[in-house]
Amino acid sequence: MKAAFELAQRDGAAGLTMRRLGEELKVDATTLYRLxxxxxxxxxxxxxxxxxxxxxxxxxxxxxxxWQDTLRRIADRIWATAVRSPAIAALTFARTTGGPAERRMVELILETFARSGLSREATVRYYRVFADATLGLAGQVAVLATLAPEIQAKDAASWTRIHAHLPDPSIRRPAPRSRS
Incomplete structure (x- = not known):
């Protein structure tokens, strides 16, 4: 796993192939297909x-x-992974591995929300919102980081060029008072 992880970090997700990993480990790629x-x-x-x-x-x-500090630490670590391993995160942030680490992470998040005093039903709902928001934002930063630098610069400039000139969204304006 360590070699595959390092290969993907170094060469991007496209570089993570059985053949390339076999070369890294100095084994025939067919050996990897057994695993x-x-x-x-x-x-x-x-x-x-x-x-x-x-x-x-x-x-x-x-x-x-x-419990809120625990959630912040979890979110910080997920974000850090997306920043340091964008190629992997970009391809997997919306995937379910079913692996032991994913199961432990799910249990940690559920236990953390349970410590807040939420009902079982609310715990599951808040888990889903937390996971979707955290993974979605981490995935977004990862995908953007995999773009070529000139595309990243173009995308960043478009925010200033397009959106800076738009009027304030109505959500910022106070709602008109009703006359009763």
């Missing part, structure tokens, strides 16, 4: 490895830590 059915299964395993690294970085959650 992984195909490249997609390898990619999901790499993503689960990245989640395991996130869990290591989060470490133990002290009983005294406020």
């Amino acid at each position: 992984f059915r195909d490249r997609d299964e390898l990619l999901l395993a790499v993503h689960d490895h990245a989640t395991a690294v996130e869990l290591e970085e989060i470490g133990e959650v002290p009983d005294s830590e406020h």
